Amino acid sequence: MVFYIKRGKVPEFRHTYIDKDNLLKEELFGFDAFDSEYSLLYHLYDPAELEVVQKEPKKLYGKIDETKHRHVKTGKFKKYSDFFYGRKTLFFNDILSIGIINPESNSDYYFRNAVCDELFFVHYGSGEILSIFGKNNYKKGDFIYIPKGTTYKINIKEESYFFFVTSLDHIKIPERYLNKYGQLKEGTPYYDRDFNVPEFMEPEESGKSDYSIKINYMNCYMNIKRNYPVFDVVGWDGYLYPFTLNVNKMAPIVGKLHMPPPVHQTFESKTFMVGSFLPRPFDFNDKSIPIPYYHNNIDSDELIFYSSGNFMSRKGIEPGSITLHVHGMIHGPQPGLMENSIGKKSTDEVAIMVETYKRLYVTNTMLNNEEKDYYLSWKE
Ligand SMILES: [Fe+2]
Numbered sequence: 001m002v003f004y005i006k007r008g009k010v011p012e013f014r015h016t017y018i019d020k021d022n023l024l025k026e027e028l029f030g031f032d033a034f035d036s037e038y039s040l041l042y043h044l045y046d047p048a049e050l051e052v053v054q055k056e057p058k059k060l061y062g063k064i065d066e067t068k069h070r071h072v073k074t075g076k077f078k079k080y081s082d083f084f085y086g087r088k089t090l091f092f093n094d095i096l097s098i099g100i101i102n103p104e105s106n107s108d109y110y111f112r113n114a115v116c117d118e119l120f121f122v123h124y125g126s127g128e129i130l131s132i133f134g135k136n137n138y139k140k141g142d143f144i145y146i147p148k149g150t151t152y153k154i155n156i157k158e159e160s161y162f163f164f165v166t167s168l169d170h171i172k173i174p175e176r177y178l179n180k181y182g183q184l185k186e187g188t189p190y191y192d193r194d195f196n197v198p199e200f201m202e203p204e205e206s207g208k209s210d211y212s213i214k215i216n217y218m219n220c221y222m223n224i225k226r227n228y229p230v231f232d233v234v235g236w237d238g239y240l241y242p243f244t245l246n247v248n249k250m251a252p253i254v255g256k257l258h259m260p261p262p263v264h265q266t267f268e269s270k271t272f273m274v275g276s277f278l279p280r281p282f283d284f285n286d287k288s289i290p291i292p293y294y295h296n297n298i299d300s301d302e303l304i305f306y307s308s309g310n311f312m313s314r315k316g317i318e319p320g321s322i323t324l325h326v327h328g329m330i331h332g333p334q335p336g337l338m339e340n341s342i343g344k345k346s347t348d349e350v351a352i353m354v355e356t357y358k359r360l361y362v363t364n365t366m367l368n369n370e371e372k373d374y375y376l377s378w379k380e
Pocket residue numbers: 295302325331
């Protein structure tokens with residue numbers, strides 16, 4: 001996904017042994033069959049070993065067919081469950097799910113998303129992601145990327161709140177940001193050195209004999225029990241692994257006239273993009289109108305999670321708010337905001353945008369919690 005790294009002990013050549021009497025189990029962890037990014041992991045124990053598989057039904061969402069601009073204040077959501085069960089999906093389509101997690105506790109089981117890449121934005125809090133690749137610390141302002149298929153756990157150290165996007169299609173660094181060698185180009189909002197990659201974690205060699213992994217499929221969970229430690233990797237190398245990227249390390253692109261959202265792009269996928277609106281000086285033309293002009297998202301739905309700062313472009317927004325501005329209906333500054341913006345020199349906002357090229361539907365959780373009259377807020 002990002003660049004080549006190596007952790008721990010790996011054989012000199014691929015698909016060979018280090019010690020004939022203590023054979024390691026090599027696992028290829030890769031996207032698009034054998035054709036895209038991959039890593040090679042060396043396990044102490046058989047990664048395929050399992051004792052029991054139990055199917056667990058999953059709550060599915062009905063499609064609510066009512067299209068309008070929406071706003072929900074997720075800051076009022078109560079703590080609920082753990083990082084995996086506690087995911088409150090608010091918006092979805094047949095490719096992705098978007099929502100928040102306000103977990104109450106850590107889980108004692110391991111988790112693996114068999115169908116989706118996962119992207120989290122840390123609204124606040126800190127802790128560790130522990131995976132077969134090692135340890136990634138996280139803190140406020142981090143994006144956390146977990147590749148589809150990764151077995152992991154989370155260790156929340158400081159009360160944490162997350163905005164999430166999970167997607168059947170892979171979530172990637174925009175191709176236009178990369179040169180032909182895969183290095184991030186000059187002029188992009190972040191650079192290779194800004195990524196935090198997994199720290200090596202010593203393999204767990206023995207211990208209890210009862211390990212539970214919850215595997216997320218489309219319509220159910222499969223709960224696996226196995227007898228050997230899950231984090232048993234003595235070494236690995238490759239291009240595919242979890243990483244974090246903090247928005248404070250990014251360099252927003254600014255201009256003399258208003259810069260459109262694509263310059264704030266952070267990640268891409270086939271059917272959506274993720275962008276970050278970050279603290280930055282406004283446009284420096286002496287007659288500029290800093291607030292974004294009215295726009296008609298002809299081909300996309302535009303969802304924004306507001307994390308911190310003053311959100312000048314929208315009325316009634318608070319940290320934790322999510323707005324959805326739908327295709328087919330124009331949106332822009334609410335009455336009075338355009339006039340108020342003139343003369344403003346900078347913004348301290350931190351907001352994450354998910355622009356989807358396929359229509360978003362809302363869940364009952366969203367319907368039951370939204371600000372009902374938001375779509376009327378352009379009325380004088
Ligand atoms: Fe917009």
